[in-house]
Amino acid sequence: MNRTQALSEWKLEVSSRMPHLSKPQAVVLALWSFGIVFTRSCGRVTVATFLALLLGRKRDAVEQQLYEWCVEARRKRGSKRHELDVTSCFVPLLRWMISMWGDSLQIALTLDATTLSTRFAILVVSVVYRGNAIPVAWTIVPATEKRAWRRDWLRMLRLLRPGIPSDWTVLVLSDRGLYARWLFGRIVRLGWHPFMRIKAGSTFRPAGKATWVKLRTLVTAIGQTWQGRGTCFQGEAKLTCTLVAWWGEGYEEPWFVITDFDPEACDVAWYGLRTWCEQGFKCTKRGGWQWQQTQMTDPERAARLWLAMAVASLWTISVGSALEVPADGETDLDLGDLPELRALLGTTRTGRPRRIRLFRLGWIVLLVRALNHQSIPMPQRLSPEPWPTTPPYHPERNERHDAPSARE
Template sequence: MSNSRRRYRAIVTKLVQLHGYPSGRIMQRVQVLAGFISGIVGSQSTHCRAVAKHAGLGAKVDSREKRLSRWYQNEQVTYELDYLPYLQEVLAGLAGLTLPLAMDGSEIGRGCMVLMISLLYNNRAIPLAWTVFQRPKGHASAEEHIHLLEVVRPLLPAASEIIFLGDGEFDSVALQTYLHALPQWSYVCRTAKNTQIMLDGAWTTLDALAFAPDTCLTLEEVLFTAQAYGPVQVVLHWNAQYAEPLYLVTNFELGEEAGYWYQQRMRIETFFSDQKSRGFQLHKSHISDPMRLARLLIAACLAYVWMIYLGTQAHLHRLVPLLHRADRCDLSLFQLGLDLLHYYLEEDLEILVDFSLPESFFRVQ
């Protein structure tokens, strides 16, 4: 049996189990999704022809390519039906933990951009939900940010504390108002150095405030921007290893805590970086239809989460010395996952497929 076929059979077996053993057309969609995941990982590409060569679906490459193409063009393929059943596996073991979420945008396909919200996990970003827009550049609106959060919020464990981390695109008053009203949610967002604030009854800009490197200055009871939103906390956090300070707006009471969490976000390699030059080449897709790209992301995200899972297994089962150096490991969980899958195939071993995230790896360094 070929490596592609072995990989496909392992994937489809797990997908069918997690989807509750479907039948009929749903089963057909699950089978093609398994082929898509297999082909993306095998080719390290999302180009349909390249994926088809490694899909393991049987038949000729032209026929496989047509099946894959029909899948992402099929309006019956949705986030709710074709991603959520597997996302539940991701979130199942994280109830009660503090969950940091990050929102990011990136160009994708031909002339489109994706807005994605992810769970930060061991210096990686696990995709939770996304929206694709037919616009090549620019920022999404506050309303679009909030809409995506409304998709994710019901999926998160009820007992968990949530921390939202955003860069300067996400410091709008509308989004802050929304986040502040959510029970058990905190937020830290970067803001521009020329942002206006009212401090002690006088208006000023953040860059007009003098403070030294290696310090954290918390401004309490601040009114934010000309809209005079607040009171909020504004934090000026300057790590001496950086040339400039971070300007943050937050509802954390302690400025040091806000600075800590935002620095963790800066160390995270986003889903997009792993999906581009080091991963599945998602930015090279020729698809220009936003809905088709959104469906393609279902397969790409599941392939990515699977590789993260395999990376954790390489550590847990002490397989890293077989895949990399014995004295230290310079590879990310994603890269380790790819190498472990290659090892399974080369050594004719059972291929582990899962989308769960071991709690022991749920840390931010």
């Protein structure tokens, strides 16, 4: 493979997946994400230097191209200046992922927030997948700005709704700090299923009961579970819902999760999927694209850079995931030496914890194939794992069971 063939294929891939973008916008998105993957950095100078050496171009010219993709129209050169609306890319990015999702008709989204020192607060909706998370919508605001996040969360969920087929089961997970009645209601109205952890100090009135109880009284021992319909919270905040609870091995306190599922149709262990979003944040920072080193101060420019990082993450994670797909699921893959790669790495599907994150594994595969002058695989078919289940509770034997793994 020559030095630019992989980049040319990647440009075609990005353009076909983001058909709403102009050709220059799609090309620079491909340049940004390609450079991010192979330098493991989202720094503009680093990516521009790599691309300049790869393409035989002047670094200043490449850097200007990358810069103008991120900035608003008034700061660009020329008369045909257009500003990239990053929100227009949320549904195409999600549909890109859905098209690769294999045979599963269920998907889990997480809602969470992260920060970059005292500069930015980032609200992120991610798809969780095999121990990691890929952002599909985000809002970046100044960290010091005092504002309610309600409109931002509602807007992102509304924008994403057309990206998932209506017959799919969609789980939307959030931690204790993000529970709100209005958010629960919006998720239900979208036809999705909230799975929201609430604080242990809350109260609950089981269906058919007259008295309220503290959540802590429902689960009192490690391994114990509780689930049922009822009313959560008192006063104006009260909510009719299903409550599922579990105290897992290794956790300091139980999980208390509210949802609209029937009690028999869900498993509290699903909440463990939410922690995978932490791995996604790690990959944007020191574990991957080095976002913590960015010098950007403008939230809108930073949001455009996040698009390039999200596309780069989808690529690397999908390639790493291809090594965990069973042999009978390889027919649509273009990694011709996939069995040999699995044998070399000792990759199995025995349920043991991963020794290396799919994100890092995918990056290694891309790098090695580039060094060996082999074809560079484009994004691969995704094969989501079954959602976790709660281990059985045996109080008579005083057994202690491991929690379903949400970490690697």
